[in-house]
Amino acid sequence: MAKSKTHYSCTECGATSPKWQGQCPGCGAWNTLVETLADKPASGHRFEALAPGARLQNLSEIEAREADRIPTGIGEFDRALGGGLVAGGVVLIGGDPGIGKSTLLLQALASLSRDQKVLYVTGEESGEQVALRARRLNLDTTRLQLMAEINLERILGTLQVEKPQVAVIDSIQTLWSEQLSSAPGSVAQVRECSAQLTRLAKANGITVILVGHVTKDGALAGPRVLEHIVDTVLYFEGDTHSSFRLIRAFKNRFGAVNELGVFAMTEGGLKGVSNPSALFLSQHGQDVPGSCVMVTQEGTRPLLVEVQALVDTAHGNPRRLTVGLDAQRLAMLLAVLHRHAGIVCFDQDVFVNAVGGVKITEPAADLAVILSITSSLKNKALPAKLVVFGEVGLAGEIRPAPRGQERLKEAAKLGFTRALIPEANMPKQPIPGMEIIAVRRVEEAVTRIRELS
Structure with a gap:
């Protein structure tokens, strides 16, 4: 019986290779070539003449409508x-x-x-x-x-x-x-x-x-x-x-x-x-250190999520572990916190978790991560009914987050009375029942939190 011919196909791009390689010759991905049976070429297809061209249209003549x-x-x-x-x-x-x-x-x-x-x-x-x-x-x-x-x-x-x-x-x-x-x-x-x-x-x-x-x-x-x-x-x-x-x-x-x-x-x-925000907020009987509530934007929906941090003395090499957040971004934020706010964590284990199993991918979580780490390190709880959002840059500046007004309204609807936000997100009209604290830099945010606590 004749042996079936096989080749190796890339699971990422579909490129083929006659033998196994560590790297795909098509897209450059590693360890994606798997052995598959070679397909028989289709018979009876002869390209003796070009196919007739399709009818062209001006884009402005096409009537666009919502599906x-x-x-x-x-x-x-x-x-x-x-x-x-x-x-x-x-x-x-x-x-x-x-x-x-x-x-x-x-x-x-x-x-x-x-x-x-x-x-x-x-x-x-x-x-x-x-x-x-x-x-x-x-x-x-x-x-x-x-x-x-x-x-x-x-x-x-x-x-x-x-x-x-x-x-x-x-x-x-x-x-x-x-x-x-x-x-x-x-x-x-x-x-x-x-x-x-x-x-x-x-x-x-x-x-x-x-x-x-x-x-x-x-x-x-x-x-x-x-x-x-x-x-x-x-x-x-x-x-x-x-x-x-x-x-x-x-x-x-x-x-x-x-x-x-x-x-x-x-x-x-x-x-x-x-009300999904209730799923991602832990129910504490009292204020605890290392807990900070942020407002993330998932598509068109603002969502309140609790970010928890635990900072403890390292025994050996310090560990950096995140659940639901980017571990590489955590390392960057710790460097910014040390350089611009003078808070040292190089001899500490740092664990950060987003409550409820949600994955936060947007950079607006930066400020909440920094404040939760500071709170845990100092063993001092953040003010009650406080909500935070904002992106942190390498220079220590706090950048605005998109749809800041919608985030603040969602937090106010759930009973939060204070918000620490980037200065560029300061609403033009006051939000009833909410005190807005606008900051421009990381050290300013840490100082304001200390004053409120």
């Missing part, structure tokens, strides 16, 4: 999507195993099936398993159609015949096409199956939701081109041992990026949380 939204019936899911699903849009949703991807999509399809024609394609579970989950969640699945299939050609044929408004493919890594000889989940199969489904969705106006696997590093498995093809990329965040889940939009052609949906996992499935 109509299809609400899923789950408010927090619609928020992450930018207002709801879009006809012909392709959504890719990824997350750790068991975090709730299939549960959320089954709930959404059950809600949509009341007014829309929907189809759930399962490649990982049998129809009986999906039915058991729906029964456990007490969902009305009378009009929800199910298809247990992994063959791409059969799925495409069913979609063209049935023409549902919304279709869920769970998951893209299980599909395989008869046109390719490689195994399901390989780079070639994932790329081809996603491209075919996207073309069908655009041509027929079908909203397609793809479920994607993630690697052990938390990134979406498969070629990077998968994220480029789709219109929206959503990630599930949160600890599987916790009852809270976050959905964050990392790409959205029809809405704002970095929108956040907050859910609680209950016996009846995922339920939206109406």
